[in-house]
Amino acid sequence: MPKAQRDPVAAVEMLRRLAFGGVRVYDTDTAWVVPTDQEFAALAREVLDVQRYPDLRQYPGGPPERPYDAAGWTLPLQMGVHIVPR
Numbered sequence: 001m002p003k004a005q006r007d008p009v010a011a012v013e014m015l016r017r018l019a020f021g022g023v024r025v026y027d028t029d030t031a032w033v034v035p036t037d038q039e040f041a042a043l044a045r046e047v048l049d050v051q052r053y054p055d056l057r058q059y060p061g062g063p064p065e066r067p068y069d070a071a072g073w074t075l076p077l078q079m080g081v082h083i084v085p086r
Contacts, residue, residue: 001032006011010079017075018044031084046076048083 005011015025015032022040025035032046051074056065076083 001034001081003030005082008082011081013076014070014079014081047073049085050074050077053058 001011001015003011011032018034019025021043021056023034024038024040026035034048035041038043038044053067057063058065062074072078075081
């Protein structure tokens with residue numbers, strides 16, 4: 001996650017929430033790094049990766065089925081933080 005953010009306070013708050021969940025975050029000169037080889041890497045991926053709702057149709061070529069809710073938990077999108085997955 002680059003340190004140059006539109007809202008650096010939001011980026012730090014997002015990292016604080018990850019750390020509260022046990023995710024290790026490393027600080028470099030230009031970025032924050034969340035390693036994917038740690039105990040809570042699955043949690044980090046779950047909240048950092050963009051969720052994709054499947055294209056479910058009522059019948060082939062028909063209208064899309066409505067989701068049962070509109071909940072989402074992609075933190076970077078919710079908090080306006082730019083991340084660079086690797």
